[in-house]
Amino acid sequence: EDFARRYLNEGFSGGEKKKGEILQMAVLEPRLAILDEIDSGLDIDALKVVAKGIERVFNPDMSIVIITHYQRVLNYIKPDSIYVMMDGRIVTSGGSELASTLEEKGYEWLEEEMLGAR
Numbered sequence: 001e002d003f004a005r006r007y008l009n010e011g012f013s014g015g016e017k018k019k020g021e022i023l024q025m026a027v028l029e030p031r032l033a034i035l036d037e038i039d040s041g042l043d044i045d046a047l048k049v050v051a052k053g054i055e056r057v058f059n060p061d062m063s064i065v066i067i068t069h070y071q072r073v074l075n076y077i078k079p080d081s082i083y084v085m086m087d088g089r090i091v092t093s094g095g096s097e098l099a100s101t102l103e104e105k106g107y108e109w110l111e112e113e114m115l116g117a118r
Helices: 014-028 044-057 096-105 108-117
Strands: 032-036 063-067 082-086 089-094
Touching: 014 044, 082 096, 082 108, 089 096, 089 108, 096 108
Parallel strands: 032 063
Antiparallel strands: 082 089
């Protein structure tokens, strides 16, 4: 196969692609990394590997934004802050407990709280 002509991630599994993204972070050493759905399509073992990779790459001069729909990645990466977006805007924020509450109650309780506050 002609590697020069194929797409960058062609033939890679979801986990391999995610690991490649972490490798890019290690090489490029960005001050800000935005990881959109980094946990999408990963089994639990691959998720652990990716989370460990993120922890290894992270340094005090770096900020990482993790965008996810699920709390499970937060079992391995402890965030400083959590922000919840609805309809394109931040509607609430908090610590790790907010992710646990969302996992337990879903978004409906938050929508009800927002309606009650109006």
